[in-house]
Amino acid sequence: MRHLLRVLVGLACLEAAFSVEIVPGHAFDRFMTIWLENQDYAKAAVDARIADLRRQGILLTRYYAHTHPSQPNYVAAVAGDYFGLNHDDFVRIPENVSTVVDLLEWKNITWAGYFEDVPGPGYMGNASDGSTGNGGWDYVRKHNPFVSFDSITNYGERLLNLESFGAFQRAFSAKQVPQFVFMSPNMMNDGHNTSMEFAAEWSHKFLQPLLEDGAFGNAERTLVMLTFDESETCSEPNHILTLLLGSAIPQALKGTQDDTLYTHYSILSTLEANWGLPNLGRYDVGANVFRFVADAAGYTGNRDPDNAASVNNSVSYPGLLHDDPSLRLPIPAPNTLLVGAGGLPVLDSIKKTWSDTAKAPTPYDGSGRVFDGDRNPPAYNPPAADPS
Numbered sequence: 001m002r003h004l005l006r007v008l009v010g011l012a013c014l015e016a017a018f019s020v021e022i023v024p025g026h027a028f029d030r031f032m033t034i035w036l037e038n039q040d041y042a043k044a045a046v047d048a049r050i051a052d053l054r055r056q057g058i059l060l061t062r063y064y065a066h067t068h069p070s071q072p073n074y075v076a077a078v079a080g081d082y083f084g085l086n087h088d089d090f091v092r093i094p095e096n097v098s099t100v101v102d103l104l105e106w107k108n109i110t111w112a113g114y115f116e117d118v119p120g121p122g123y124m125g126n127a128s129d130g131s132t133g134n135g136g137w138d139y140v141r142k143h144n145p146f147v148s149f150d151s152i153t154n155y156g157e158r159l160l161n162l163e164s165f166g167a168f169q170r171a172f173s174a175k176q177v178p179q180f181v182f183m184s185p186n187m188m189n190d191g192h193n194t195s196m197e198f199a200a201e202w203s204h205k206f207l208q209p210l211l212e213d214g215a216f217g218n219a220e221r222t223l224v225m226l227t228f229d230e231s232e233t234c235s236e237p238n239h240i241l242t243l244l245l246g247s248a249i250p251q252a253l254k255g256t257q258d259d260t261l262y263t264h265y266s267i268l269s270t271l272e273a274n275w276g277l278p279n280l281g282r283y284d285v286g287a288n289v290f291r292f293v294a295d296a297a298g299y300t301g302n303r304d305p306d307n308a309a310s311v312n313n314s315v316s317y318p319g320l321l322h323d324d325p326s327l328r329l330p331i332p333a334p335n336t337l338l339v340g341a342g343g344l345p346v347l348d349s350i351k352k353t354w355s356d357t358a359k360a361p362t363p364y365d366g367s368g369r370v371f372d373g374d375r376n377p378p379a380y381n382p383p384a385a386d387p388s
């Protein structure tokens with residue numbers, strides 16, 4: 001009897017653990033982004049496997065990464081700035097810098113990062129040998145942005161959300177994939193140590209089960225975003241190929257393209273618009289929202305920034321993480337007067353953390369202008385509410 005009771009209690013607990021409520025969004029109920037490495041738009045666009053995937057989704061034709069090399073692009077996508085980072089070495093970003101994780105958790109949206117060949121949940125090392133290839137390091141910290149933020153690693157529950165591809169496959173089989181997922185394949189499968197063809201072949205194969213009807217559960221619309229972190233040719237503007245796929249893509253838009261100008265900051269603004277989230281008060285505000293999501297959310301702020309014609313994004317601007325000491329600057333204060341694509345102000349906890357610098361000059365103006373360390377350096381001005 002006592003044994004039976006224990007079994008019943010055990011079952012009830014299991015059920016509770018699994019019945020996490022899904023927070024519905026305007027255009028999708030789950031967002032998954034998968035990051036490949038270092039290819040130019042022009043080369044990716046003519047690949048046969050990419051072309052096959054294109055038929056099932058929306059091709060973003062004017063998507064630009066921020067700088068070179070890899071790491072700053074990953075950091076930008078989760079934090080709305082890369083803080084001058086211009087290298088792939090170990091960095092730690094102070095706890096007072098918030099990320100997408102703070103926005104998602106505010107709305108009780110479940111999230112995870114999955115990293116192929118990471119040796120265990122929450123691993124904080126620089127690199128680890130993998131399962132593919134010839135014994136070289138395969139998991140690399142520079143492709144895992146979350147682990148560089150003290151605001152994530154200082155909290156055990158957050159750290160434990162940084163898991164392996166095995167954990168993803170288990171969650172997928174159980175139809176328990178979190179609502180926000182960031183995935184980095186290993187250094188072979190992402191194309192870094194291999195080729196465009198290798199990465200496209202891997203992606204095509206990996207994505208097929210994810211794109212089947214009901215793959216994640218019948219009622220849920222999943223948006224799958226396949227992207228490259230940066231282009232290969234550093235002397236050309238940082239133009240990369242990005243595809244939107246999955247059950248969230250409206251039937252009529254399959255096989256179409258969207259010519260709006262996007263950057264990795266558009267990931268943040270799109271999440272904010274879709275789920276009605278507050279914002280980070282950084283470059284997330286003003287970044288264009290993926291058009292079909294903007295349409296579903298009633299967001300009308302998309303436009304070409306006034307410096308669109310000069311976008312190059314090949315060199316990092318000055319900041320805390322620059323490897324040249326003469327180009328270091330403190331972390332800029334967020335502009336706490338901005339309203340983001342979710343129609344909400346800056347997250348309350350960010351306002352509180354940065355209250356002493358609420359009037360400090362800031363480069364974040366909500367204009368959607370694109371900055372780099374070459375032709376478009378950021379300009380610091382007193383915070384203002386309206387995009388200038």
Ligand SMILES: *[C@@H]1O[C@H](CO)[C@@H](O)[C@H](O)[C@H]1NC(C)=O
Nearest residue numbers: 088089090091124125126127
């Ligand atoms: C990680 O790399 C940094 C230099 O980029 C080095 O200082 C540090 O010791 C390395 N950590 C480990 C655990 O090897």
Ligand SMILES: *[C@@H]1O[C@H](CO)[C@@H](O)[C@H](O)[C@H]1NC(C)=O
Nearest residue numbers: 094095096331353354356357
């Ligand atoms: C943010 O944290 C860093 C590192 O602890 C500190 O140097 C900086 O002054 C802090 N900024 C603010 C506005 O609190």
Ligand SMILES: *[C@@H]1O[C@H](CO)[C@@H](O)[C@H](O)[C@H]1NC(C)=O
Nearest residue numbers: 023104105106107108109276
């Ligand atoms: C998140 O969940 C907590 C606890 O259930 C609840 O109090 C809070 O209102 C929720 N937040 C939002 C934005 O729904």
Ligand SMILES: *[C@@H]1O[C@H](CO)[C@@H](O)[C@H](O)[C@H]1NC(C)=O
Nearest residue numbers: 133134135136137138187193
């Ligand atoms: C990938 O390339 C790096 C150099 O960029 C090398 O150190 C590493 O061993 C390679 N990994 C594999 C699995 O070949």
Ligand SMILES: *[C@@H]1O[C@H](CO)[C@@H](O)[C@H](O)[C@H]1NC(C)=O
Nearest residue numbers: 234235236237312314315374
């Ligand atoms: C982009 O920046 C790189 C690096 O500074 C430079 O070599 C290249 O000429 C620039 N391209 C354009 C089109 O301005």
